[in-house]
Amino acid sequence: MSAAETLTCTLDPARAAALHAALDRPGDPPRPGDPLPAFWHQAYFWDPRRPAALGRDGHPRVGGGIIPDLGLPQRMWAGGHLTFHAKLRIGTPATRRTTLEDVTEKAGHSGRLGFVALRHDISQDGTLCVTERQDLVYRDPPGTRRRASPPPAPTAPHRTLDVAFDSTLLFRYSALTFNGHRIHYDADYARDVEGYPGLVVHGPLLAQLLIHLAEDTRGPLAAFAFRGTSPLTAEELATLCLAENGAMWVRAGDGRMCMDAAATFSSV
Numbered sequence: 001m002s003a004a005e006t007l008t009c010t011l012d013p014a015r016a017a018a019l020h021a022a023l024d025r026p027g028d029p030p031r032p033g034d035p036l037p038a039f040w041h042q043a044y045f046w047d048p049r050r051p052a053a054l055g056r057d058g059h060p061r062v063g064g065g066i067i068p069d070l071g072l073p074q075r076m077w078a079g080g081h082l083t084f085h086a087k088l089r090i091g092t093p094a095t096r097r098t099t100l101e102d103v104t105e106k107a108g109h110s111g112r113l114g115f116v117a118l119r120h121d122i123s124q125d126g127t128l129c130v131t132e133r134q135d136l137v138y139r140d141p142p143g144t145r146r147r148a149s150p151p152p153a154p155t156a157p158h159r160t161l162d163v164a165f166d167s168t169l170l171f172r173y174s175a176l177t178f179n180g181h182r183i184h185y186d187a188d189y190a191r192d193v194e195g196y197p198g199l200v201v202h203g204p205l206l207a208q209l210l211i212h213l214a215e216d217t218r219g220p221l222a223a224f225a226f227r228g229t230s231p232l233t234a235e236e237l238a239t240l241c242l243a244e245n246g247a248m249w250v251r252a253g254d255g256r257m258c259m260d261a262a263a264t265f266s267s268v
Helices: 013-022 167-176 187-192 203-218
Strands: 004-010 074-084 093-108 111-124 127-139 159-163 221-228 238-242 247-252 257-265
Touching: 013 167, 074 203, 159 203, 167 203, 203 221, 203 238, 203 247, 203 257
Parallel strands: none
Antiparallel strands: 004 093, 074 127, 074 221, 093 111, 111 127, 159 238, 221 257, 238 247, 247 257
């Protein structure tokens, strides 16, 4: 795969301050020159498209950029892997080069699936700071597929943190990450078109909260990997879990696992 796109963005302190407030982080927001917290680059590198270039789900229509049209209308962020090479600094321009790494299709137990892997290399002042692999999955409409049974969550974490969500948080996170996917803020669309019981919590938001828990507990990360296993809706209470070996997961109130993750801590 050779398709690639490059975006340059100044890491605006105001946007970092807004994300700090939306995520209810303790203390003062980071200032110009401070390190950008891990995974907060999600609030940057916007790629705005005109309304005519959007699909009915609010995302940019596939087939017009580096992601091909697989004829599968329902999109989900399936997971990702992050490697933190150096700190990004707030207030300084950074460049993200996105490469289409892989496209595969297969028939699963829940219907036809298309998998798209993107690689983001984020650099600042000529130094590679973050490498991110983003895994997307495209699926058939909900009425044409069977529902998969979600896996149960492990029950013996080292540390846990209960978190609650509401439509305001989902809207603010969508706005700050320029994510137009309507499942996160349009309850009628989420329920009637995509078949969810309510507003869906962003996979990257869950990953971000796990990253915060990991770093608040044991310090900076060298790498972080995550995989969505079951959608979580805004009405559900979730428990963030961290094991001694760096394994992490999100457990819903009914005991199912919504996200499986692994944190690798920096030795520096």
